Amino acid sequence: MRVMAHCTAAVLAASLLIATAPAVLATPPDDTLSVDSATGSRDRQDVRFATYNASLNRTAPGELLRDLGTGGNIQAQAIAEVVQINRPDVVLLNEFDYVPGNRAADLFNENYLRVGQNGRKPLDYPYVYTAPSNTGVPSGFDLNNDGSVGGPDDALGFGAFEGQYGMVIYSKYPIETESVRTFQHFLWKDMPGALLPDNPATGAQGDWYSTNELAVLPLSSKSHWDVPVSIAGRTVHVLASHPTPPVFDGEEDRNGRRNSDEIRLWSDYVTGGADASYIYDDAGATGGLKRGERFVVMGDQNSDPLDGDSLPGSIGRLLGNKLVQDPMPVSKGATEASALQGGANAEHRSDPRYDTADFEDRSAGNVRVDYVLPSRTLRVSGSGVFWPQAGTPGSELTGIFPFRTSDHRLVYADVTLHGGRQR
Ligand SMILES: [Ca+2]
Ligand SMILES: [Ca+2]
Ligand SMILES: [Ca+2]
Structure with missing residues (x-):
């Protein structure tokens, strides 16, 4: 079902996914770390991974820096509060404009996440990771075939300026920065069987x-991005x-x-071997993960398993990969909203x-598009979607359009790592 054909840039901007920041330093209740009192060895670690399209994109360069330069931006406060309520250990924020030098990412950390919002614990x-995005980078071509070159829709990724709708990862655990792999420049045509579109x-x-x-x-x-995080060795x-x-x-x-x-790229990447042999990263290294490596796929995938406008089977390919597990997080607020909103x-x-x-x-309706998908090699102990029912605590942060935070909800999965503490 493809209901939407042509929309304005403003509508597109409003519907793009976002991600904002979470953080955890103070030990949260879910951050269980059992320590053997005799040896001091850590034999079990519970870790919360979250993804959140935070809609912290802006309409022009510099606007996000301005908004985050003080602690007074209402939306950023609300996004930070959602993160502080859910207290992920590792969180991906989508739709967070990229500013070189981590400047916006660091400001959100300092002025929002590290400040208790509305009585929440800071x-x-x-550890923070962010990197350039294809959004807003001029392609020099008429990619949308409208007869002129330039503008958001002719960029390498839709965007009004370079870095719009970027993303950032915040982590309580060390990021193995030297081992990060990025795939910003991998060319679509280099994927075998790429679904390149046809001019009808x-x-x-x-x-x-x-x-x-x-x-x-x-x-x-x-x-x-493949961002390796070191957790208890x-x-x-x-x-x-x-x-x-x-x-x-x-x-x-x-x-x-x-x-x-x-x-599909991530499905091939985690499968590895011959399935991933075509993949090259921005440093020129090829291939995917080795069999048995631990991973968590996170982000707004813009694809519901059954509804909405994505090509049938798109997210299904990843959910059906035998190396991937789907915790199928739920909320009561989503069920309530669907019934109330109808259409x-x-x-x-x-x-x-x-x-x-x-x-x-009137078009897509409410859908499942944000995912946290751990590898089968990880033990999942819980999951959820932060979408409180109307009138319950936190519902003022989600609510109904126009949203104080985002049109997306924070999604998390809890994973338990056992043993392996390197001595
Ligand atoms: Ca054009
Ligand atoms: Ca054709
Ligand atoms: Ca709706």
Whole structure:
């Protein structure tokens, strides 16, 4: 079902996913660390991984820096409060404008996460990772075939300026910075069987993009990051991304096809071996994860298993990968919102309790698009979506449109790591 064909940039901007910051330094209740009193060895560690599209994107360069330069931005306060309530140990924020030198990421940490919001306990994330995004980077080509070159829709990833809708990871645990791999520049055409779109007005197949355009067009609309985090002597690969919304295009479905292949990249990457041999990172190294490595796929994937506008089977490919487990986090607030809002929600096939985003109900409706997917090699002890029922504590932070925080909800999974403390 592809309801939305052409939309304005403003609508697109409003619907892009966001991610904001979480943090944890003070030991939260869920941060169980049992220590053998005789040996001091740590034999078990509970870790909360979260993803949150925070809608902390702005309309022009410099605006986010200005908003985060003091502690007074109402939306940033509300986003920080949501993170402080849920207290993830590692959190990915989507839709957080990238500013070189980690400047926006550090300001959100200092002026919001480390400041108790509305009586909440502050968080302190000593480790932060962010990197450039393809959004807003001029391609020099007419990628949307509207007859002119330039603007958000002709950029390497949709964006009004470079770095808009970027992302950031905050971590309580050390990030193995020297081992981070990024896939910002991997070209879409270099994925075997890439779903390259077709220009329906011509007889040739798969020709929406010219050869010259395909020579510069990356697969990733933002970036794909493999960020290894060291937890009690073990490495967990945080696989972060934010595939394009599958809408805001035409019959050729260029965004739906790109969305699907952006999701596929991680499925191939975690499978590794021959399936990942085509993948190269921005430093030129090839291949995916080694069998048995621990990972958590996180981010707004812009794809519901059954509803919405993504290509059928797009998120299903990742959820069905035998190396991936889906904790299927739920909330009561999502079920309530679906019934109250009606519209497209009434036609949905997915159970609304899995929804993570509250979209316009005349088009997509509320859907599940934000995921935290641990590897089978990790033990999952819990999961959830922060979407309180109306009138219950925290519901003022989610609520109904226009949202104080974001049109997305924070999603988390708790993982237990056993043994392996290196002495
Ligand atoms: Ca154009
Ligand atoms: Ca054609
Ligand atoms: Ca809605």
